[in-house]
Amino acid sequence: MNLAAIWTVAKKELIDLFRDRKTMALGLFMGPVLIPAMFLGVGALAEKRVRTQLESTLELPVVGAEHAPNLVAFLESRNIDILPPPADPDRAVRDQEHDLVLRIDPEFGEQWRGSRAAKVELVYDSSRQDSQIPVSRVRGVLTEYSRTVGVLRGIHRGISPEVAFAVQIGQRDVATPEARRGMLLAFLPYLLVLFSFLGGAALVIDVTAGERERQSLEPLLATPAPRAAIMSGKILAACLFGMLSLLLIVVSLKLSFQLAPGPMRMVDVSVPVMAQLLLVLLPMVLVGTTLLTLIAASVKSVKEAQSYMSVLMFLPMVPTIVLMVNPVKTQLWQFAVPFLAQNQMILKLVRSEAITAQEWLVYLGAGFGAGLALWLLAARLYHREKLAISA
Amino acid sequence: MILLENLHKSFRGKAGTVHAVKGVGFEARDGEITGLLGPNGAGKTTTLRMLYTLMAPEQGRIEVDGIDVAKDPTAVRRRLGVLPDARGIYKRLTARENIAYFGRLHGLDEATIRARTEAMAKTLAMDDFLDRRTEGFSQGQRTKTAIARALVHDPRNVILDEPTNGLDVMTTRGLRGFLRELRDEGRCVVFSSHIMQEVAALCDRIVVIAHGEVRAIGTPDELRAMTGLPDLEDVFVRLAGLEGDAA
Numbered sequence: 150m151n152l153a154a155i156w157t158v159a160k161k162e163l164i165d166l167f168r169d170r171k172t173m174a175l176g177l178f179m180g181p182v183l184i185p186a187m188f189l190g191v192g193a194l195a196e197k198r199v200r201t202q203l204e205s206t207l208e209l210p211v212v213g214a215e216h217a218p219n220l221v222a223f224l225e226s227r228n229i230d231i232l233p234p235p236a237d238p239d240r241a242v243r244d245q246e247h248d249l250v251l252r253i254d255p256e257f258g259e260q261w262r263g264s265r266a267a268k269v270e271l272v273y274d275s276s277r278q279d280s281q282i283p284v285s286r287v288r289g290v291l292t293e294y295s296r297t298v299g300v301l302r303g304i305h306r307g308i309s310p311e312v313a314f315a316v317q318i319g320q321r322d323v324a325t326p327e328a329r330r331g332m333l334l335a336f337l338p339y340l341l342v343l344f345s346f347l348g349g350a351a352l353v354i355d356v357t358a359g360e361r362e363r364q365s366l367e368p369l370l371a372t373p374a375p376r377a378a379i380m381s382g383k384i385l386a387a388c389l390f391g392m393l394s395l396l397l398i399v400v401s402l403k404l405s406f407q408l409a410p411g412p413m414r415m416v417d418v419s420v421p422v423m424a425q426l427l428l429v430l431l432p433m434v435l436v437g438t439t440l441l442t443l444i445a446a447s448v449k450s451v452k453e454a455q456s457y458m459s460v461l462m463f464l465p466m467v468p469t470i471v472l473m474v475n476p477v478k479t480q481l482w483q484f485a486v487p488f489l490a491q492n493q494m495i496l497k498l499v500r501s502e503a504i505t506a507q508e509w510l511v512y513l514g515a516g517f518g519a520g521l522a523l524w525l526l527a528a529r530l531y532h533r534e535k536l537a538i539s540a
Numbered sequence: 541m542i543l544l545e546n547l548h549k550s551f552r553g554k555a556g557t558v559h560a561v562k563g564v565g566f567e568a569r570d571g572e573i574t575g576l577l578g579p580n581g582a583g584k585t586t587t588l589r590m591l592y593t594l595m596a597p598e599q600g601r602i603e604v605d606g607i608d609v610a611k612d613p614t615a616v617r618r619r620l621g622v623l624p625d626a627r628g629i630y631k632r633l634t635a636r637e638n639i640a641y642f643g644r645l646h647g648l649d650e651a652t653i654r655a656r657t658e659a660m661a662k663t664l665a666m667d668d669f670l671d672r673r674t675e676g677f678s679q680g681q682r683t684k685t686a687i688a689r690a691l692v693h694d695p696r697n698v699i700l701d702e703p704t705n706g707l708d709v710m711t712t713r714g715l716r717g718f719l720r721e722l723r724d725e726g727r728c729v730v731f732s733s734h735i736m737q738e739v740a741a742l743c744d745r746i747v748v749i750a751h752g753e754v755r756a757i758g759t760p761d762e763l764r765a766m767t768g769l770p771d772l773e774d775v776f777v778r779l780a781g782l783e784g785d786a787a
Contacts, residue, residue, distance in 0.1 A: 157645055372642055
């Protein structure tokens, strides 16, 4: 392989790009500005919502409050404001006028006095994120009330309160504090993968399809430099640019997590972790660049190449969506599947989980293997007669 | 020294297969300027593209200085200086950087590149724009940059596809002088044109191409004698068989 030619081409492409100030600035600085902004912005919003919903006074419309004055008084003592009920509770919840409505059965009093289970009903919409916290708050208060009364009744009849609980459920959440923070960062992998995968897209498309359109590819390919070397030089330039842009993203992530308020501050952004993050993203840069080179070498115009972009932007989203709908256990094969593998690796890093040597091996082997396969395919396309001829 | 024998090339398009080159063959000797003359769409550019190894002929053979293009295209590209129909110079690089880029791809060292650039800039009168970025160059400045870039490695054989296209009178004159110099240095110069006067003013031998076939080969005087016509334009129209086309 002709290393001098590869470096000559790569250097020229980088000079050419860096003289195009606007394109260069957009490619280099958009990620480092946007990603932390989104993170800290969205993170702060989520934090604020959770805090206000947990701590503020909850407004709860109650149907039939008159049937259970004790229960209502208990609710009020737990920082819940009782509102008069809407005419149609189901509809009010569906129309999002209220997050939830409590309905107390008219027979509540009678059942209560007969020491039977008295009926109450929670009306809510489980598909709405916003109702989750209020529903669990009210449910918790109702359970507490039910337990308290049940225990008192038992004691009253000389029965140990423990008789009423055949099974006692203890809960132990094994999520590490780091992992819980990881949930906040669920979409970090997508953004990082997207930027490493397509961060250099404009450059990659330009150096092949654009150069062809500007008709400068024909004289270039008439030089004695091997076509594979010319293509590799272009790929190298795009990879270097992509890595520089990623480095800036990682540095800006590090700084913003260090300066961020709240739990975000606790994310491990030490230099070794950030270096691992870069290593994880490296195969993605190669795969993205070679795939785009392949596309750019096979299409007729820059416009045609660009129309592939929306599909490509969707690709890194697939594992995030699949994992959200159908969470799977981490298994070794997952580290060989493009996009899914990146997703898993980044999550592990963010959650401060150990990555085994075997996982690294499978991951890097599969990532660079895919890059190499695409590189070979692209090199084949570069040898096509049609590539050089633009008009 | 360039030898083309019985070249064939066709393209498949939406409207069916176009047989662009049908059995073109000629010889271009060292120390001579050979003109490839033909109307638009005659197959000149396709023939030249096969010569400078960008396209493979379906049939036929090309030799440059005795090297078969099909066997060793890289060696052939080293011996050729090519100015394609598409000039394609990089607008964010200066003229000098454009030339140096190709010099490096030809494997030249920096000192040679510098010396060659100075020499070419002098002969082509490029000094006042050599270190400017090529964005906004005039057609003449762009062509000069592309020619200097094509010849940076001092090739024995020079191929120029319609070099005078879009140039004004003085630039064209300067370019003719430059091509004669190349010839007098003993190089093999091939250039294509669709203008008879252009070819007649410069060429030692003319190859007339029309509809993908060679119609005639000879000096301007031989072609006049062949047709019995005194006016070169009439000679061209007759040889290329364009009379029917015009009507």
